[in-house]
Amino acid sequence: MQTLNNKRILLGVTGGIAAYKSAELVRRLQDQGAQVRVVMTSSATEFITPMTMQALSGNPVHLDLLDTETESVMGHIELARWADLVLVAPATADFIARLAGGRGDDLLTTLCLAAECKMAIAPAMNQAMWAKAATQQNCSALQSRNIAILGPAEGLQACGETGEGRLLEVDSIVTATANLFTSGLLAGKHVVITAGPTREAIDPVRYITNHSSGKQGYALATAAIEAGARVTLVSGPTNLSPPDRVTFIPVVSAHDMLQAVIDAVPDADIFIGVAAVADYRPVSARTQKIKKSGESSSITLELTETQDIVAHVANSGKRPFTVGFAAETENLVEYAKKKREKKNLDMLIANNVADQEIGFNSDRNRTTVFWHDRILELPLMSKAAVSSRIIELVAESLGTQGR
Ligand code: C5P
Numbered sequence: 001m002q003t004l005n006n007k008r009i010l011l012g013v014t015g016g017i018a019a020y021k022s023a024e025l026v027r028r029l030q031d032q033g034a035q036v037r038v039v040m041t042s043s044a045t046e047f048i049t050p051m052t053m054q055a056l057s058g059n060p061v062h063l064d065l066l067d068t069e070t071e072s073v074m075g076h077i078e079l080a081r082w083a084d085l086v087l088v089a090p091a092t093a094d095f096i097a098r099l100a101g102g103r104g105d106d107l108l109t110t111l112c113l114a115a116e117c118k119m120a121i122a123p124a125m126n127q128a129m130w131a132k133a134a135t136q137q138n139c140s141a142l143q144s145r146n147i148a149i150l151g152p153a154e155g156l157q158a159c160g161e162t163g164e165g166r167l168l169e170v171d172s173i174v175t176a177t178a179n180l181f182t183s184g185l186l187a188g189k190h191v192v193i194t195a196g197p198t199r200e201a202i203d204p205v206r207y208i209t210n211h212s213s214g215k216q217g218y219a220l221a222t223a224a225i226e227a228g229a230r231v232t233l234v235s236g237p238t239n240l241s242p243p244d245r246v247t248f249i250p251v252v253s254a255h256d257m258l259q260a261v262i263d264a265v266p267d268a269d270i271f272i273g274v275a276a277v278a279d280y281r282p283v284s285a286r287t288q289k290i291k292k293s294g295e296s297s298s299i300t301l302e303l304t305e306t307q308d309i310v311a312h313v314a315n316s317g318k319r320p321f322t323v324g325f326a327a328e329t330e331n332l333v334e335y336a337k338k339k340r341e342k343k344n345l346d347m348l349i350a351n352n353v354a355d356q357e358i359g360f361n362s363d364r365n366r367t368t369v370f371w372h373d374r375i376l377e378l379p380l381m382s383k384a385a386v387s388s389r390i391i392e393l394v395a396e397s398l399g400t401q402g403r
Helices: 019-031 050-057 069-073 076-082 093-100 107-114 127-131 133-144 171-182 215-226 255-268 309-314 333-344 385-398
Strands: 008-013 035-040 085-091 118-123 147-149 153-156 164-168 191-193 200-201 207-210 230-235 247-252 272-273 278-280 303-305 321-328 347-352 367-370 375-377
Touching: 008 019, 008 076, 008 107, 019 035, 019 050, 019 085, 035 050, 035 076, 069 309, 076 107, 076 272, 085 107, 085 200, 085 321, 093 107, 093 118, 093 133, 118 133, 118 171, 118 255, 127 133, 127 164, 133 303, 153 191, 191 215, 200 278, 207 278, 215 230, 215 385, 230 255, 230 321, 255 309, 272 309, 278 309, 309 321, 309 333, 321 333, 321 385, 333 347, 333 367, 347 385
Parallel strands: 008 035, 008 085, 085 118, 118 147, 191 230, 191 272, 230 247, 272 321, 321 347
Antiparallel strands: 153 164, 200 207, 278 303, 347 367, 367 375
């Protein structure tokens, strides 16, 4: 099993002798399924060439804030948004000091300032530099800002001294990186998630559907797995492969989805309805293909409402903690509040699909979370980062309900 499947890692390389190990690190992260993009400081290029890192990562290496060529491929803010994790390995004492000071004086520090995803650094320096109060205080400041410090290791150093300050072994960095994505927050919980669109047959060759790609639901299933949950993913037709370790139940219509959910929820602790379930289906699907009659230029399709799956779950006897999604095109706050209340949901996550930057087929999402007593706006993030955040919020809410 790949422990970093589809994770987007922005690898920052700073200028220390251990920089040569970052080439191996790119490969090992990729072996675990990660996509890797590399940013190097100018001093890192004295130790290892951008060409090497470019060839290994398969992507242009980003060096300079003002480099129009790489900025035109992917600008620095876009890069920061792309990442699920910014990992700086090796991180020198100088870089750590600049990060702790909130500087934005080169591309890497600017990216770190702009990034809203997880961050980690793997320090590498002489043992005396590592032991210095300034470095230790800087690292404590970073830890208090939720930046993970991986290592350093102890041993013989490039300068000939022995002590703490060596870059953690590459395999250990990869394991620690994978652990950053697993939390145990939902250990022992069973989470049922619906995802994707549904297809409502008109006749044997035609159907009614919508633009849902399934990306958000599948990302949530991955985040729930990473939080230690057992996950059942009930999915309408999508082009995505089911995440590792989920119990996958493929369905086609809203009716099939409802049946699969009814079977799966009795022992569920959490139900998250992400699917864009058809609200209406043809009253009866024709058994033969509808032919053009030649007599009239229009036909009438009679539709009937489907059953609301998330509301059914939320109003069932021994209900799980129930979360719904709402794709709106206007009056988001007003509609979302009403929808949460009407469907009797514990939480509702709303996004504005009229916004071109986010929504159905996009890899990013900007969402607002509604509870009965509060609202929280989340910034624009990758669907993976949104999912981890939502899972944290679900775990928090479950905790406060004493479940
Ligand atoms: O009312 P609307 O379709 O906007 O509500 C969206 C939420 O309701 C989503 O969580 C979606 O999965 C759920 N839903 C459902 N069954 C339906 C329609 C919507 O579970 N038939």
